Amino acid sequence: MKKLFGVLICGCLAGIGMPAFAQEETGIRFRKDAFSAVLEESAQSGKLVFIDCYTSWCAPCKWMEKNIFVNDTAASFYNTKFINYKIDMEKGEGPELRKRYGVQVFPTYLFVNGRGELVHKATSRMELQEFIEEGKKALDPSRAFSALEKAFAQGNRSKETLLAYAQALQRTDRNKADSVGRLLVAVLKDADLTTPVGWATIQSFAWDEEDRLGKYFTSHLNDYTKLYGAAATAKVQERLMYGALNALMRKKDSTAFFTRLSTWQRATDPALQKKALMMEAEYFLSAGDVKNFRRVTDSGLQGLLRNDDMGLGYIARRCEYLGEGNRPLLQQAHKLALRAVEIDPKEYSNQSTLAHICKDLGNKEEALQAAEAAYQLSLAETSKIQGLAKKLLDEIKQL
Template identity: 40%
Template sequence: MKKTIIAFLLCVSVVGAHAQSEYKGIMFFQGTVKEVFAKAKQANKLVFVDCYTSWCGPCKWMEKYVFTNDTAANCYNNAFVNYKLDMEKGEGIDFRKQYEVNSFPTYLFLDANGKLVHKSGGRMPTTEFVAIARKASNPQETSSALESRYNNGERSFELLSKYIAILKNSNREKALSVYNELVTQTADKDLLTDNGWALIKLYPLDEESRLYKFLMANKVQFVNKYGSEEVEKIQRTATERALNSAIYKNDKDDFFKRLEAYRHEKNADGGTAAEIELRYYIRNKDYLSFVKVAKHYSHTVLKADDSKLSFIARNCLNSTEDKEVLQQACAMARQAVELNGKEFSNYSTYAELCYKLNNKNEALRAAQISLQVLGDENPKAKKRVESLIEKIQAM
């Protein structure tokens, strides 16, 4: 207890002092698992373990942009004995099984005896990464403490909401289970409180869900208290989810009725509406409509949106062999590249479409550029592009 409180104070105190720090990044202990726990016992600190794999893109991103940040480095170097472990090599294989590491990166905070204190994970900004350290250093806020209270039967709103927030980074299935439990136990009258509003905003809502129906039935009260922009944002997300669901049902009348209503909503995103409509045509094999409408949208609502152009192009790549559709998708992918040549996925999508259309020279050029843009941050994606280049060269 004493050492975690000290660690907590260290993480708090370094935030304002990072300008004077001499640290150049988080310093990771070099040695065996046994040796790192011995070091932690000697230093009277917790062990922070970065559980990674060689192919994990988010792991590389964290290593490059967050672990090198002065604020993060000061906090972690002062509070913990830091350790990196590849989950697919050496001691990492058994370590992964022991601590049930199923996604990467996963962050474990262990005491000197190897007992789990706190667990989190994922790609995140420095502020959130430092906040995790504070939770791990605060005995009342760790994942283990919250789990213990939950397993002992506590079901307060405060506990469940904190527990969900932590589980969302480490166990999404369990997070949803606890979320559904919290929704069930929260009475309608409590949904009108600040806690109820926090619950309504916690996850995207479906139109048929109890929380959404309650929000719409009491929209005036929520707007008066929290503002129309926030309420309309939730409403817009629910509508988009309903439209995405309608794509798979292939009920043309219902889909376009919903789409038209969405387009007339306040602050509706015209680009999103266009993307959804084009995905409807592809999903339901209305290729003539796709080509006609895609040409129009490429010069109007989507003309400056490289991410949506590229996303639609890749959707075509994975959904059809129709030549006219693929040619239109290739044109959209090329437009995305022209808008933003710094995005790896724009070039890789364009390269794959050129390859599929037997345009060897352009496919090879785009694939080689995508490899340069990607760099070494995502080994898995790099391997896919290298494989594509081999196939193009063999044409």
């Protein structure tokens, strides 16, 4: 009787115009109404609308939904401060809103007012505090994207404005972000680089050990560690190291490459050890060294990558791409892809990767089985993914 009473109450409330929500009982409460109704509520309440722009095939979108949107801290902040709305950019009103707000990547997060005007914009997967910080920026007239864009257009070139605008652009327009970032670096003096503004600039724009920011950071590493902590400086070091290793790989400087890589290989952090293994595999793959590629990836299968289907799948796809016609490489890629499917057989990309590799090897029966599994999984994805899966399945049937 209590359960029936509750159902009747909910039905009555919905019938008298209460906002409709998605089915989540916990986490951020997203409206299910038409966008016009959400804007009307925003105009009446004065609250901004937070819009999660996603697609069904977007892995970072799914990660945010699974890890951040359900978080109590995120939910408390967003449910209090915003009217929350989420929409698939490929269905219903999605394509129209995508065009209206220039959404190019997924996920994109829009913050709009009751008139539908864009106030703030950000993109990509985020950790909890970063996600909450974007909401705080939207609420701050001095830090919201639209305000920064207006200040820049009006000629404001202060260090603080350039930094905030460049950082905001990193989530929406990387080319323009780099352009504004170069303006910022040009106005910063060496004495500025250890200040909070300089440190934030290094955190956002230091990508190369050989450019001004990278060189200054490296030569003043102890100062940055004392001022901003070992954990924060380690992240910048890791990014610069990654860039240096890729540069050495392109130069085919094996001595310097493996000398630098040994730092990660000797690390106690398993995440760095895994990155070292992935980089080593990429090196041997790009060099066409089948023997050592097989040795490194076999080690990964037994250890660091044993339960990492994403890592295994990535290497397998790289192997197929770079090793076309090289049967020994494709056979190794098959081992990696097969293990990825064992770990998560319900992941579309795992089944699709295995099907492609089996097709290249001429293993029709196994290729067909994986392609059929990939096609069934694709039915929950976009029409584009479904089309690719169907095309692959048809090609294998014709072998």
